[in-house]
Amino acid sequence: xxxxxxxxxxxxxxxxxxxxxxxxxxxxxxxxxxxxxxxxxxxxxxxxxxxxxxxxxxxxxxxxxxxxxxxxxxxxxxxxxxxxxxxxxxxxxxxxxxxxxxxxxxxxxxxxx
Numbered sequence: 302x303x304x305x306x307x308x309x310x311x312x313x314x315x316x317x318x319x320x321x322x323x324x325x326x327x328x329x330x331x332x333x334x335x336x337x338x339x340x341x342x343x344x345x346x347x348x349x350x351x352x353x354x355x356x357x358x359x360x361x362x363x364x365x366x367x368x369x370x371x372x373x374x375x376x377x378x379x380x381x382x383x384x385x386x387x388x389x390x391x392x393x394x395x396x397x398x399x400x401x402x403x404x405x406x407x408x409x410x411x412x413x414x
Contacts, residue, residue, distance in 0.1 A: 320381075
């Protein structure tokens, strides 16, 4: 199984939460070894993570979206992993303009690198 496919399967574990790139570099190799018996280099994870964030079509086909965590106060970038079913459920709560008025609402700015 390719690293990209393993990463997409891993996303389900963090769906709806904020995760940093550093955490991904540590957790995905551990996940790959435990679940698939495959060793994945953390640097490969980092490189594939950047590619995966840019490949919106692939993410959508697999039922995910990745948005930057705009409330993150850390110097390290964090991302929110969302299943598309969660995104559609959230969008039924009101229009985008209504959600933008809420300062505690997480911005759903799509990542572009």
